[in-house]
Amino acid sequence: xxxxxxxxxxxxxxxxxxxxxxxxxxxxxxxxxxxxxxxxxxxxxxxxxxxxxxxxxxxxxxxxxxxxxxxxxxxxxxxxxxxxxxxxxxxxxxxxxxxxxxxxxxxxxxxxxxxxxxxxxxxxxxxxxxxxxxxxxxxxxxxxxxxxxxxxxxxxxxxxxxxxxxxxxxxxxxxxxxxxxxxxxxxxxxxxxxxxxxxxxxxxxxxxxxxxxxxxxxxxxxxxxxxxxxxxxxxxxxxxxxxxxxxxxxxxxxxxxxxxxxxxxxxxxxxxxxxxxxxxxxxxxxxxxxxxxxxxxxxxxxxxxxxxxxxxxxxxxxxxxxxxxxxxxxxxxxxxxxxxxxxxxxxxxxxxxxxxxxxxxxxxxxxxxxxxxxxxxxxxxxxxxxxxxxxxxxxxxxxxxxxxxxxxxxxxxxxxxxxxxxxxxxxxxxxxxxxxxxxxx
Amino acid sequence: xxxxxxxxxxxxxxxxxxxxxxxxxxxxxxxxxxxxxxxxxxxxxxxxxxxxxxxxxxxxxxxxxxxxxxxxxxxxxxxxxxxxxxxxxxxxxxxxxxxxxxxxxxxxxxxxxxxxxxxxxxxxxxxxxxxxxxxxxxxxxxxxxxxxxxxxxxxxxxxxxxxxxxxxxxxxxxxxxxxxxxxxxxxxxxxxxxxxxxxxxxxxxxxxxxxxxxxxxxxxxxxxxxxxxxxxxxxxxxxxxxxxxxxxxxxxxxxxxxxxxxxxxxxxxxxxxxxxxxxxxxxxxxxxxxxxxxxxxxxxxxxxxxxxxxxxxxxxxxxxxxxxxxxxxxxxxx
Numbered sequence: 028x029x030x031x032x033x034x035x036x037x038x039x040x041x042x043x044x045x046x047x048x049x050x051x052x053x054x055x056x057x058x059x060x061x062x063x064x065x066x067x068x069x070x071x072x073x074x075x076x077x078x079x080x081x082x083x084x085x086x087x088x089x090x091x092x093x094x095x096x097x098x099x100x101x102x103x104x105x106x107x108x109x110x111x112x113x114x115x116x117x118x119x120x121x122x123x124x125x126x127x128x129x130x131x132x133x134x135x136x137x138x139x140x141x142x143x144x145x146x147x148x149x150x151x152x153x154x155x156x157x158x159x160x161x162x163x164x165x166x167x168x169x170x171x172x173x174x175x176x177x178x179x180x181x182x183x184x185x186x187x188x189x190x191x192x193x194x195x196x197x198x199x200x201x202x203x204x205x206x207x208x209x210x211x212x213x214x215x216x217x218x219x220x221x222x223x224x225x226x227x228x229x230x231x232x233x234x235x236x237x238x239x240x241x242x243x244x245x246x247x248x249x250x251x252x253x254x255x256x257x258x259x260x261x262x263x264x265x266x267x268x269x270x271x272x273x274x275x276x277x278x279x280x281x282x283x284x285x286x287x288x289x290x291x292x293x294x295x296x297x298x299x300x301x302x303x304x305x306x307x308x309x310x311x312x313x314x315x316x317x318x319x320x321x322x323x324x325x326x327x328x329x330x331x332x333x334x335x336x337x338x339x340x341x342x343x344x345x346x347x348x349x350x351x352x353x354x355x356x357x358x359x360x361x362x363x364x365x366x367x368x369x370x371x372x373x374x375x376x377x378x379x380x381x382x383x384x385x386x387x388x389x390x391x392x393x394x395x396x397x398x399x400x401x402x403x404x405x406x407x408x409x410x411x412x413x414x415x416x417x418x419x420x421x422x423x424x425x426x427x428x429x430x431x432x433x434x435x436x437x438x439x440x441x442x443x444x445x446x447x448x449x450x451x452x453x454x455x456x457x458x459x460x461x462x463x464x465x466x467x468x
Numbered sequence: 469x470x471x472x473x474x475x476x477x478x479x480x481x482x483x484x485x486x487x488x489x490x491x492x493x494x495x496x497x498x499x500x501x502x503x504x505x506x507x508x509x510x511x512x513x514x515x516x517x518x519x520x521x522x523x524x525x526x527x528x529x530x531x532x533x534x535x536x537x538x539x540x541x542x543x544x545x546x547x548x549x550x551x552x553x554x555x556x557x558x559x560x561x562x563x564x565x566x567x568x569x570x571x572x573x574x575x576x577x578x579x580x581x582x583x584x585x586x587x588x589x590x591x592x593x594x595x596x597x598x599x600x601x602x603x604x605x606x607x608x609x610x611x612x613x614x615x616x617x618x619x620x621x622x623x624x625x626x627x628x629x630x631x632x633x634x635x636x637x638x639x640x641x642x643x644x645x646x647x648x649x650x651x652x653x654x655x656x657x658x659x660x661x662x663x664x665x666x667x668x669x670x671x672x673x674x675x676x677x678x679x680x681x682x683x684x685x686x687x688x689x690x691x692x693x694x695x696x697x698x699x700x701x702x703x704x705x706x707x708x709x710x711x712x713x714x715x716x717x718x719x720x721x722x723x724x725x726x727x728x729x730x731x732x733x734x735x736x737x738x739x740x741x742x743x744x745x746x747x748x749x750x751x752x753x754x755x756x757x758x759x760x761x762x763x764x765x766x767x768x769x770x771x772x773x774x775x776x777x778x779x780x781x782x783x784x785x786x787x788x789x790x791x792x793x794x795x796x797x798x799x800x801x802x
Binding site for chain 1: 506507509563566567570572573574575576578579580582583584585586587588589590591593594597598709712713716720748768769771773775776778779781782785786789790793
């Protein structure tokens, strides 16, 4: 703080008070260790496996960037990352899978379109009924009419839809895809995830952040239930595979090279997102976002539209999650709605963000890759440790171990993830690479 | 008449069962919400933990109940409640208290409780395996069939033994909680703290004791709800993810921080679920002949399929957040 008695230097111009750029020791050490870990995995597990791990880690990094925007930039906790990831994966599947002539060649698309039109018309009718009070109908009567009309029309439309979908299922198997390149699906997946995020955010963001956590947790389960049970759209538990890649597949280039090409695509996407986020963070918009996060009341007093900014941030994060989910789905070349688990697709991403450093994009990417390597490597490690425990128990106490030890060993990883979350929150709430907060003089 | 019996079996009894369990769970959530001001996501796993303790004790002493003629699991319930209460207080001391002492935002406590959720789930699955197990280890589940004294009612009303216990225990728990909150010193102190923590502290209420008491009550109730649910169906380690959303929906529908509201909310959500998956065609069937001919009813007139049951609490949650964020009983707006 300057001393007020001191005469003001007329040549003084206000400067950005950001401290001189220090040498990034911490970053270099951490990323060096990460590089060493990646090289160790390459040496131990072979190039094809390790490249696959890196591609998946890169897809997770996109998810983590989406979450770091929501949690790190704006303090919104999204407990349903899985749902948005599944939406992205679904769109990647829907757009890239070849066209199913058994469906499009029949009258079924017309039938489906007719039912969907009925649905739209019913929605308009219900919305119209909810405006009846403008014509002088009493409020209570209007509510009664609207609710009854909505129930009846819903039942009509849903039973028609059930008929059509059953026909699709029995005659054509499932709708099939559009046969477009995979990146179209990624973009649409991002847009769809953003749209769902908009609806959720619109309801919950004006309230306390706990409500958002509850609602996102719910919507994720609903999206998963929908994808799992809509056999006509996704083949449900029968799964869809293979999903075509936008790059040459393993059949043409071999596993390692084709995965490396895919990795380069994900790396470019991450670089673009990183650059744009970096610009946004340091732009006035980013400062406004952080001002809202750090002191909502004073930001509101300065005339910032808090709810609108929050909604922007939330939708942006959801878009990234949809995009990352699409890239992950295409890479796995398999759409399996049951494969989306809250543990793998929500809590793992959460650990990546809070361990790496919420609000710090570089830290988030570091967290994503590091946590993913630990996660993948923990599977054989957990099995090994469990085997050790079993043989010790048998030797020392004659303990007769249950035969499903393998699945139990994998459950132990749930425990470790939970412990990591609580311990990091308690002892390193800012993560390994904390957000650098610049103070402007 | 058979249709009516079908309706009673599938909606009234089933709805009361789910409603009671959601209600007991929601009371715990709403108490924690009003005292500590955060949404406790690990509550459903505390339920599973309570049920698991009962399973463990029942497997250890399978014959304890036969001497007095009740299922062994019910004999073990008080012990499991105690264990769950101890666990709840321990979790608070180990994980939430340090965070509170740091003065973090409530949402960080929510994330912490998610971490606790995962830890509990991991522990339970590590020891119980991932499959389902019945809490009736040594004894048999009684099923009562009550024939109706009407002509044409051939199907009986079916109610099982654990369902009867569930109704009785829910009633006892609710009455006991009512007496505790309104008559006892601690209960009044709890209500004071839920209204205004600073004022409560200033007037000489030991807030640490209140927090511990809240956890004891929440843990005990969670053990009751988890055990009764597992008695009615089976014990599964992944019960919690299907319970979490309905319980929160019930707490918010009733108004957060409002124990009686939570009971009402639990029954609202429970009945809404069973009504939504009920096939209404069954009730319309007797009138089939008098319906106009152009109206051909499809065979399935349920609002949602059973596989989409989870949509119902979510829809209720969104509706209440849009139209009445305070809940039906004017809870706190937080």
